[in-house]
Amino acid sequence: MTSERSLGGVVLAGGYSTRFGESDKAVADLAGTPMIRRVVDRLATVTDDLVVNCRDDQLEAIRAALAGSDLEPRYATDPVPDRGPLAGIQVGLEAVDREYTAVVACDMPFVDPALLETLHDRACGRDGAVVRLEDGWYQTTQAVYRADAMAEACAETLDSEDKRIVAALERIDIVEVGENDLEGVSERTFEGIDTQEALAEAERRMRR
Numbered sequence: 001m002t003s004e005r006s007l008g009g010v011v012l013a014g015g016y017s018t019r020f021g022e023s024d025k026a027v028a029d030l031a032g033t034p035m036i037r038r039v040v041d042r043l044a045t046v047t048d049d050l051v052v053n054c055r056d057d058q059l060e061a062i063r064a065a066l067a068g069s070d071l072e073p074r075y076a077t078d079p080v081p082d083r084g085p086l087a088g089i090q091v092g093l094e095a096v097d098r099e100y101t102a103v104v105a106c107d108m109p110f111v112d113p114a115l116l117e118t119l120h121d122r123a124c125g126r127d128g129a130v131v132r133l134e135d136g137w138y139q140t141t142q143a144v145y146r147a148d149a150m151a152e153a154c155a156e157t158l159d160s161e162d163k164r165i166v167a168a169l170e171r172i173d174i175v176e177v178g179e180n181d182l183e184g185v186s187e188r189t190f191e192g193i194d195t196q197e198a199l200a201e202a203e204r205r206m207r208r
């Protein structure tokens with residue numbers, strides 16, 4: 001990997017996992033490995049500067065879950081907790097030291113590194129590459145952004161009336177990637193684990 005092709009990574013973990021129950025899904029065990037560690041180890045294959053965004057009160061458990069992982073991450077904690085994923089994206093992207101950076105949620109343990117490389121290719125010269133599914137939904141938490149442009153768009157969006165992530169995307173020059181462009185990418189890449197039921201189902205499928 002040459003330096004100009006170097007990709008950063010941000011793992012978003014600052015949410016309260018309310019649908020998951022009492023515990024933090026970031027560090028939940030999936031078939032013997034904490035979910036966030038699965039995400040970090042997959043990101044480590046395509047990135048060389050990695051930032052984990054979380055709250056101060058999560059640091060100890062997340063550090064323990066990531067001890068000895070394939071790429072030692074840096075941590076950027078939220079100055080104000082519970083401001084939503086857009087605030088987490090901003091904090092992470094401000095801390096990362098690469099022009100282009102993959103942003104991935106901690107609850108997407110099957111993220112396909114090949115997708116992130118494709119998005120990196122497509123993002124070059126633009127402000128980012130985001131998959132838009134057939135239902136119109138943007139996969140904003142498994143996307144590649146030009147870090148400074150997206151961080152600024154997040155800040156502006158959080159200061160305005162419409163605080164949705166798509167409002168931030170409208171402020172920058174992104175490439176939309178369709179589902180048809182995802183040949184060779186794992187079908188499970190966008191699977192998110194929001195509930196205990198989803199975790200149990202994922203575990204069942206991994207055992208098969």
Ligand SMILES: Nc1nc2c(ncn2[C@@H]2O[C@H](COP(=O)(O)OP(=O)(O)OP(=O)(O)O)[C@@H](O)[C@H]2O)c(=O)[nH]1
Binds near residue numbers: 078084087104
């Ligand atoms: N920094 C930060 N990250 C967040 C926040 N809310 C969600 N996230 C992250 O954004 C990603 C997607 O969010 P969700 O799947 O809704 O996670 P969540 O909010 O923890 O879970 P629920 O409470 O069940 O919605 C996850 O990686 C979360 O950690 C937040 O308020 N601040």
Ligand SMILES: [Mg+2]
Binds near residue numbers: 015
């Ligand atoms: Mg949420």
